[in-house]
Every structure is written in C-alpha cells, then in structure tokens.
Amino acid sequence: MRTISTTPTTTSLAPTSLTSADQRSSWHSPVPYLFGGLAAMLGLIAFALLILACSYWKLAGQLQNEDRDLESQKEGDSAKRNL
Numbered sequence: 001m002r003t004i005s006t007t008p009t010t011t012s013l014a015p016t017s018l019t020s021a022d023q024r025s026s027w028h029s030p031v032p033y034l035f036g037g038l039a040a041m042l043g044l045i046a047f048a049l050l051i052l053a054c055s056y057w058k059l060a061g062q063l064q065n066e067d068r069d070l071e072s073q074k075e076g077d078s079a080k081r082n083l
Contacts, residue, residue: 026032
C-alpha cells in the first residue's frame with residue numbers, strides 16, 4: 001500500500017492582471033451573434049435565389065429548344081403535305 005505524505009504544500013497564485021481586451025470582449029454581448037445569424041440567413045436566402053434563377057434559366061433554354069423543334073416539325077409536315 002502506498003503512503004500519503006501529509007506535508008503541506010504552499011502554492012501562491014499571483015493575481016493575474018486582465019488586459020482591457022479580455023475584460024471587454026465583444027463576444028459577451030448578444031449583438032455579434034444576432035448580426036452573425038442575420039448575415040447567415042441573408043446568405044442562405046441569396047444562395048437559394050441564385051439556385052432558383054439558374055434553374056429557371058436552364059428550364060427556359062430547354063423550352064425554347066422544344067419550341068424550335070416543334071416549329072421545324074410543323075414546317076416539315078406542311079412540306080410533306082404539299083408534295
């Protein structure tokens with residue numbers, strides 16, 4: 001069995017002086033979190049709008065190609081009827 005020494009140990013902790021930056025950190029206030037959350041929400045909304053705009057542009061391009069194909073088919077059908 002191990003014996004426990006009972007000699008008192010003295011440790012003196014010197015008081016640490018806090019700098020002004022440590023005392024008044026802006027992260028102790030809810031304001032940075034509010035603005036950070038607001039910026040994140042606006043970024044998410046902008047990203048969603050960008051995706052919607054790109055998908056609309058792609059869909060509009062596909063619809064124009066289909067319209068051109070339909071017009072060319074109609075012209076081809078009318079040319080066959082005239083023969």
